[in-house]
Amino acid sequence: MSLLLDLHGLTKAYPGVVANDDVSFEIARGQVHALLGENGAGKSTLVKMIYGLVRPDAGRMILDGDAHAPDSPLAARDAGVAMVFQHFSLFDALDVAENIALGMSDPSPMRDLAQRIRTVSRDYGLPLDPGRIVGDLSAGERQRVEIVRCLLQSPRLLIMDEPTSVLTPQEVEILFATLRKLAAEGTAILYISHKLEEIRALCDAATILRLGRVVGRCDPRDASASELAEMMVGSALAAPARPAHEPGETVLEVTDLSLPPAHAFGTPLRGIGFTLSKGEVLGIGGVAGNGQDELLAALSGERLSPPGSVRMGGRDLSRLAPEARRKLGLLAAPEERLGHAAAPDMSLTENALLSGHIRKGLARRGFIDWSKARHFARDVIAAFDVRTPNESVAARALSGGNLQKFVIGREILQAPDILVVNQPTWGVDASAAAAIRQALLDLAQGGAAVIVISQDLDELMEISDRFAALNEGRLSAPVPAASLDVERIGLMLGGAHDLEVAHDTGDGAGIFERTKMKQAAR
Numbered sequence: 001m002s003l004l005l006d007l008h009g010l011t012k013a014y015p016g017v018v019a020n021d022d023v024s025f026e027i028a029r030g031q032v033h034a035l036l037g038e039n040g041a042g043k044s045t046l047v048k049m050i051y052g053l054v055r056p057d058a059g060r061m062i063l064d065g066d067a068h069a070p071d072s073p074l075a076a077r078d079a080g081v082a083m084v085f086q087h088f089s090l091f092d093a094l095d096v097a098e099n100i101a102l103g104m105s106d107p108s109p110m111r112d113l114a115q116r117i118r119t120v121s122r123d124y125g126l127p128l129d130p131g132r133i134v135g136d137l138s139a140g141e142r143q144r145v146e147i148v149r150c151l152l153q154s155p156r157l158l159i160m161d162e163p164t165s166v167l168t169p170q171e172v173e174i175l176f177a178t179l180r181k182l183a184a185e186g187t188a189i190l191y192i193s194h195k196l197e198e199i200r201a202l203c204d205a206a207t208i209l210r211l212g213r214v215v216g217r218c219d220p221r222d223a224s225a226s227e228l229a230e231m232m233v234g235s236a237l238a239a240p241a242r243p244a245h246e247p248g249e250t251v252l253e254v255t256d257l258s259l260p261p262a263h264a265f266g267t268p269l270r271g272i273g274f275t276l277s278k279g280e281v282l283g284i285g286g287v288a289g290n291g292q293d294e295l296l297a298a299l300s301g302e303r304l305s306p307p308g309s310v311r312m313g314g315r316d317l318s319r320l321a322p323e324a325r326r327k328l329g330l331l332a333a334p335e336e337r338l339g340h341a342a343a344p345d346m347s348l349t350e351n352a353l354l355s356g357h358i359r360k361g362l363a364r365r366g367f368i369d370w371s372k373a374r375h376f377a378r379d380v381i382a383a384f385d386v387r388t389p390n391e392s393v394a395a396r397a398l399s400g401g402n403l404q405k406f407v408i409g410r411e412i413l414q415a416p417d418i419l420v421v422n423q424p425t426w427g428v429d430a431s432a433a434a435a436i437r438q439a440l441l442d443l444a445q446g447g448a449a450v451i452v453i454s455q456d457l458d459e460l461m462e463i464s465d466r467f468a469a470l471n472e473g474r475l476s477a478p479v480p481a482a483s484l485d486v487e488r489i490g491l492m493l494g495g496a497h498d499l500e501v502a503h504d505t506g507d508g509a510g511i512f513e514r515t516k517m518k519q520a521a522r
């Protein structure tokens, strides 16, 4: 394979941390190159330099024989570099073609563009209707919009940052087929992911970063997932474990919980019902946008629900605000880290105070006890190995995974009786994810009831006692997790609640359509 991108001695420092320290490696044409490293290792900083969002302090890049020093994403795109971000940058109210046109420096007339979108999406196996309103699309379909937008530029290098975290197993397969086809045509792909099994299945080269430096290179097909994880963290990885246990008494009863959507593109909750016992971990799987945020909001108290729909130990919480629920021991950590779970411009101490002041007694007679608040923030940082210079740092300066560790740790250290978390290890590296899962299991072991809403099926299989799938605002009946395998769960997530039907036909795609029709008819 011939050389496409040569990175030499790239260095970028931020106050108190060298995010990239003399980083050098090469990416060949047609190569699917994994960029691995624990949270804060410097992966995002590196790809932002290639994509023109960050200027290196030192070092040089050579793309296809020419110096590559983009001063903006536009310049990077003109040089043939495209990027699909973790967070999509789409406008809900516009249709697919309009969104794609907005991201292009030189869009063709709308009718031609729509035709090109149809052709490219068909050629690469990513079906997409240019006329559909983006707000109506699933997370997987939104990602297709971003990918097709990149493909229309015929990039020489496509950068993908954690692309599979919003996809069902079936959608991951489709994405991988697309990426393999692109690679076969000569496009190089730089792929960031914490999912090591996926890296092994897809990538043919890997560069491993630790603390901003290159610490290893390998062919991931020749290494096991645990060997890759060890290279990243420099030590062996422990799988979460929990002793056998019997479920305790029921602590939470959710009955016929229905809510209209909070906004035009939200999902209604439709007659959700389940119980949760002391010491139990209930895993709720589902593709993003199927009511996860809405369910968390109804349980945390951010949205009130019909009387009697949420009961804790027999007491009706449905009309209680979040603070009152926190007092009673029901805590929640939402998915969106910046802006919802944490205030971006506030320090970690202030963020610790925001959710912890009631249970940790951080305010007295209306006055904040700053010393106590700082101690609490420091305790979270120490217990959850949050990599940050100190607790005065603003939440937005933390790498994604480190902020996630802080947010989850902050809730766990408040000793909840019931904890509801949405995507607890999203963007978190393998060893930190194992630590968070272990902390959730330990919490349950200590008698708390835990609801884990997640799109990571392996995670749910690893820690859940029972599993339920959320689909278009409906929750399937929880079943013991031990009785399921990933394939059956994948079908449940797609809406095939009636698994017997699924087995009769053996035709996954048809089932999704039929189930949707059935649901629409109800």
Ligand SMILES: Nc1ncnc2c1ncn2[C@@H]1O[C@H](COP(=O)(O)OP(=O)(O)OP(=O)(O)O)[C@@H](O)[C@H]1O
Pocket: 014, 015, 017, 018, 019, 037, 038, 039, 040, 041, 042, 043, 044, 045, 046, 397, 398, 399, 400, 401, 402, 427, 429
């Ligand atoms: N704008 C910034 N200001 C200050 N520090 C920053 C900034 N951006 C990144 N950093 C720091 O640089 C280091 C590398 O961060 P980076 O986001 O590149 O890591 P990462 O490997 O992508 O992590 P993750 O897997 O958690 O996303 C971290 O210590 C981070 O706190």
